[in-house]
Amino acid sequence: MARALPSPSISVSSELIRAAGIKVTQGRVRVLDVLHAASQPLCHAEMEGRLGGDQLAAIDRVTLYRILDSLVACGLALKAVDTRGVFRFSASGAQRQHAKHIHFRCTDCGGVFCLKAEPPPPPKLPRGFRLGEVEFDVRGTCAGCSLPDRS
Amino acid sequence: MARALPSPSISVSSELIRAAGIKVTQGRVRVLDVLHAASQPLCHAEMEGRLGGDQLAAIDRVTLYRILDSLVACGLALKAVDTRGVFRFSASGAQRQHAKHIHFRCTDCGGVFCLKAEPPPPPKLPRGFRLGEVEFDVRGTCAGCSLPDRS
DNA sequence: CCCGCAAACGCAACAATGTTGCATTTGCGG
């Protein structure tokens, strides 16, 4: 029923999913497409909105969770928690790009901003500890929320 | 009905609450007591457990949230989010002690370890941004979870 | 010492997020 999909990146996501060794389904391709198109990590609600915005049918909330879990499990996506306590997901390629700088999280509006400064080198760990990721997280109030006259 | 409470720190918490300019209630004193006695930030469920463990009546869940909010609002407590996406609260004095070093979070068992190294200085922020807290968060696998032979 | 008011509390209900069970559909290898 649907005509040939105009999205050019659909084959890229398909290829990544196929290479990861899991089944290539329409849902996974669309979710990974959205993750790649996003400029910052998305929570599940934002993803539902972007998936429903197309002329395609929306993906079930539970299925979305499971798709994201499968993408995380095979290394195509990363899972993190924002200051509001909500899980946010990002394509693993985008995350690697984000590892090069520092994030500023506004404790007021919840927004995330990228600072230019480089993160410091990781510290020495005790014996037996294996280093995973290093996150230099700066919290405070962003310029918009710092305005003194807010009703 | 209750005899003189044996807890020696109850007056300390009362004094802090009074100095903060909010009403001194039994609930606030008990919650702040628990926060001061805790060695690390507590989630609401852990606090409910510790409050119910006494011979005193347990505090309502909603009231506990409001008490914590009021303590945060007047600066006596701090609010953070752990890797599971749950809010954790700590007495502001305890947090200051924790700000001097780096935390290592094991992504496997969820444990938090304190490293000796000092956190690096905060970076320069864009105009209008106000610095709140800086958290240097290192994630990975702790020594216990790094053991190769786990069933 | 008693009164009254506003703050704080307890209860109920609700909202958002995340999980589990199970029947049905679908990717994809044979």
Place this chain on the structure above:
DNA sequence: CCGCAAATGCAACATTGTTGCGTTTGCGGG
């Protein structure tokens, strides 16, 4: 083209956090 296992959709549930409202209580004033 068939069939099986994986993936999906639906319903129901669990946990965490919030809102509304009537009642209780801290505490200042009379």
